[in-house]
Amino acid sequence: MEKMFETLMYRSRWILAPIYLGLSVAVLALAIKFFIELAHLMLEIWTIKEVDMILIVLTLIDLAMVGGLLIMVMMSGYENFVSQLDIDEDEEKLSWLGKMDSSSLKAKIAAAIVAISSIHLLKVFMGVENISGENLKWYVIIHLTFVGSAFAMGYLDALTKHGKH
Template sequence: MLFASRWLMAPFYLGLVVALVVLMVSFLGELWHFVLAAPALKETDVILGVLTLIDLSLAGNLLLIVVFSGYENFVSKLHVGDHVDRPEWMGTVDFSGLKLKLVASIVAISGIHLLKSFMNVSQMDKDDLLWLVIVHLTFVVSGLLLAWMDHISGSTKKMKLSGKAEAVS
């Protein structure tokens, strides 16, 4: 019963697929408005429009990583074999790698949001801008600490394995 309970996570991943569809609809809406407004946009507005599309794209990539990796790590293997369209990372991202990819994506999304704010710095409240920088730096530091902890954990595992190999010799 405990082992079978992992299937309770499957609806969560299906819900994330629905969220990906919602994100795609939002992306297409942004793209449509961007294309229609393009002839009248200034250079800064074009850059902001492109950054918004990149931001939505990164969020979609983040959802895909969570869906594929989470499903494979916690529910069941995806049996796609050596299909030509299979992403190379699929089936190789463990929970530790998933955490690092999530944090890296969040830092990238936060960085793009911060860059968009800097592009409109004259219209931004200075306190709001300060908080955006603080939040972004918090994500960056959290990511670095998480990567460092994973490095330490990996080094500890290697030392234990090499110690066992020496004991066998």
């Protein structure tokens, strides 16, 4: 009975596979949104204000970073929690693939969230005349919370690794 329970529990990790595959649909959605924004920029390049152009470019950077984060989570999560990716010898392999454990993935996610939050905060600052001081304060507090959380996670991870050696 115990062996059957353990086997069932171990094989249940495959429930995560469609979730990771679903993230590729989210990457596709981001790509579509990216090219819509890019087309918007290119169609209005001659008439758009510089500040508005910078905001669109920051949006493009934001979308690209979220896409990269999704790819990291999708592929590393699959490798860490479901099964190792079987990539043909002649196919290009990403340098980080197979090297990112859940701890380093967590650190990369935290760093990406801080970077994305920084870009969003920069976009808010670019349109500061359209936002109240109270809302601006909350944007900064939320961003600093992300920064503090990333540092705390990194510090705790370093303590844990240091304690293991």
